[in-house]
Each structure stands twice: as C-alpha cells, then as structure tokens.
Amino acid sequence: MKRYLDDLAAILMLVLLVGVVLFLLGPVVITMAMSLDARKYLGPFPPPDLSLQWYKKFFSEPYILKGLRSSLLVATFATLVSAAIGVVTAEAMHRYDFPGKNILAALFLGPLIVPAVVIGFALLLYLSRVGIQNGLVRLAAGHIIITVPYAIRTTLASTIGISKSLREAALGLGATEWQAFWDVTFPLARTGIVAGMVFAFAISMDDVAVSLFLTDSTNYTLPVALISMMRANFDLTIAAGAALMMGVTIIVILGLESLFGLDRLVGTGIYRS
C-alpha cells in the first residue's frame, strides 16, 4: 500500500515537472514562433510559412523607434549614475565603521519594498510640485531610484569579501587614498560592479509601472510604447519585439552564467560538497 502511494507520488511529480516546464516555456515558444509568421493576420498555430515581416515592421515603426531611443538613453544614464553611487557608497561602507551601519545597508534596499506604482505616482506628484516637467528628466529620476538598490547591493556584496588589510598595506607602502582605491579595492570589486550594472540596465529597460507615470507625449520608453500598442490592438509586431527582448534576456543570462556561474548564484547548501 505504502509503496503504491510512493509510486503514485513519483508519477504526480513527473506530471508536475512537465506541466510547469510547459506552462513556463509554452507561451514564450508560441510567441517566438508566431513572430516569424508570414501571414498578414493572426491565424492558427503553427505558422504555415516563415518570414521576417513583423521584424521589418517593428524596425520601421517611428513610434517604436522613438521609444527604443529614449529607453536606451534613460537606461544608460540611470545605469551609469546608479553604478557610480553604488561604488562610492560601497567604498564608504567598506572603509568606515559607524553605528547604524547595518540599518543603513538595509535602508538602501527600501525602494524594492515600495510597490512600483507607488514610486511612480509619488515621483510624479513630487516632481510636478517642484516644477520639473521634462519627460526625460522625470524618467531618468524614476529609473535611478529603481536601479540604485541593485547597484549598491551587488557592489556592497563584492566589497565584503575584500580584506581591509590589503588597503592598509597599500597605504603603508606609500599609496595615496585614491591609488589604494583605484589599484586595490576597485579591481577586486569589479565583478560586483558589473553585475550591478547588468541588473540596473535590465531593470530599467523592462520597467513599465514607474515609467507610465513619468512619460509625456514626446518622451516615453519602449515598454510603455509596446504596452499601449498591445492594449490598443493585438498585432504580431509586438511578438517580434517580445522575441527581440527575449533574445536580450538570454544574452544577459549567458553573460551572468559566464561571470559567476548560475549554479553558484543559487549555492549548493551546507549538506553537499
């Protein structure tokens, strides 16, 4: 009886695994296949003929291209600012000890707890009260506050492992504070900084909820453009866009895999060698 139940549980487990993989991958695979559809309309799956027409349409739509341009601009700017703040903040936390340091480190994660819609709405209200109307400036402000926790977090994590005596040795051997930072701490923290930048760029390129509040009629991001197209009519141009974004995600993941190894990111726990 017991063994019979165990067999049943094993079969259910297999069904669950296959079901979850299908549920996660199925819709994405359908989207990628349909983005290559040669028909002019949304027909049944699978597409009978393949063509790149939706990709051509994607890259010839001025509305999308404009969104892509401001998205790249805002994401690059926000990533650089966040990474710079991450570096100086982590350096201060690495160098100095002061009361409340752990609380401060926790507070830096604050924006992750605040729902994105609240951040967007709050920024909109605040920026219009202080008189900032320019869409690009508002978007940059919003994207900095949602990406900076990731930059600080990853840079901080990479400086924790650096022994303080390395810096002190450099100073003792006659290096200036700046040289000690540039030649010792910075190279050792580099993977953390790069990881923070990858996260920041990905988060910024992907954001919808914060950006929606901060766009104006001429400055909007790519996801905002695509999502309003999606709500207006169901067209396969967005499937092409989605497939391209999926490609970017895969490149980012492969990059992280070669930088750190995804397996190590999760860890193996204490009961495994």
Added chain:
Amino acid sequence: MRLTRLGLLLLAPAALVYTLLLTLPILTVLDESLREYIPGRIGSTPDTPLTFQNYLEFADHAYLGFLWTTFKLAGIVALIATAIAFPIAHFIARQRSSAIRRAFIGLLITMMFLSALVRVYSIQLAFGSVGILAPVLKQLGFNLNSRTYVEWTVVAGLLHFVIPMASLTLIGTIQNINPRVFEAAQALGASRLRAHMSITIPLAAPGLLSSFLITLTIGISAFVVPWVLGKGRVIFVSNVVYSRFSEVANYPSGSAASVLMLMLSLVIVFAALRVAARAQGGAGN
C-alpha cells in the same frame, strides 16, 4: 576606521538620491492623500484643511471590491505558487545529476528575468480570448469571456513570474535541511511520502511561509499583469492608483490608495522578515 569627513562625502550621493527621489516623494503622497479633492482640478489645492475623506472612500462598496479582488487573486497565486514551487525546488535541490540541476536552474532564472512585457504578451497570445489556444479551450467548455476566465488569466500571468522565483528561494531552504533525517525516517520504515509529510515539510515550514508572504506582496503590488490581462474587468488597487492619475486626475484619492498599498506591503514584508529571522535563530537547535 571611524567615519571621517571624506566618508560622509562618499555617502552623500546616496543620501541625496534617496531623500530626493524616495523620501520626499512619499511624504508628498502622504500630504496629498490628506487634501480635499476638487473635481475638475488637477491635483489638490494647497492650504486647504486636512481631511480623511480620501481614506473613508475605501469603505465604499466599489473600493472594497478592488481590495477584495487584489487580495483574493494574490492569495490564490501565493498558495498555488508555494504548493508547486516546493516539489520543484525539492527535485532540484536533491538532484544528483549536475546537468539536470543546471538546466533547471538556468530555466528558472531565465523565466524570472523575462521581461514583464514578453510575459503578458505571451500569456495573452496563448490563453487570451483570441489567442492560439482559444479554439481548444472553447472545445473543452471554457467560457473565454466570463469574468472567472479573465481572473484565471491574471492568476496565470502572476504565476508565470512567481513560480520561478519561489522555486529558486525554496531550493535554499531545502538544501539546508539535513538529508540524513529523511533517510533515518525511511530506515525506520516510513514510506517516502510519509517521511516527507512528517520530516521535510515541517522542517521547511518557515521557508514555505516566507515564500508565501513574499509571493503575496508581489501579487498585491502587481500592476502590468492585471492591467493588460485583466482587460479592465479585473482591477487591482495598483490599477486604481493609475486610473486616478490617467483618467480622472483625482490625485488625493490616488495618493490615499498609494499609502494604503505601501502600508500593506510594509506589513507583509516585516512579517516575512520576522519569519526568516526566527527560522535562522532556530536553525542551530
């Protein structure tokens, strides 16, 4: 080393950004939520007397409906996600083949990182009322235009994000349970199922609870998924905030909804942190 003037200077940019772009905006929302709304005006009038009117609106029937929808669907999502993620995480954590383990972790991380836009579009293209699977689903007797079906597509959209995340966090929980205890239970005659019920699940309970709570906050603050997949019929509190801004420009009411959402998230996150802290405190015993 003690904090010097240079140290303060290094911390200044972060302090400035967090003050200007997070603290002051949230205080502005708090202030705005206590102002009177004058129809036809964008934003509140300064120097009007403070009022709780915007919060009292939430006792209204329609608002309670939005709150109920948000909690009901986020709760369903958190329950299903935790129940599905646990066996998946167990399978990966106790997986002997390194290749299978890596393949699953790679899949889960890719799915977690997937753009929200790609996610909602794909779910809509697959399960939507004009989607690829629509003919099959109709054959199976689903009414694709019913509210219940729309609710389930919202649940599916949220699960698509949350299952990978919950599985990845639970892998850590399961890896920190000593496998010897499970083996001992089996050696003493328990079936695998029985050993899981009386050993693995109780030991993983704090991890399961914090995964449930984290999933719940993600569900409650979700915006894009209910906005697109809900088709204006399934409306979360976050969608109310946006429509107060985009449709009626009733900023005081949108602010009150924002404050409410922020409070809910804070309460649940603190509960999750407490659970995690207690689990860590007890791990040594």
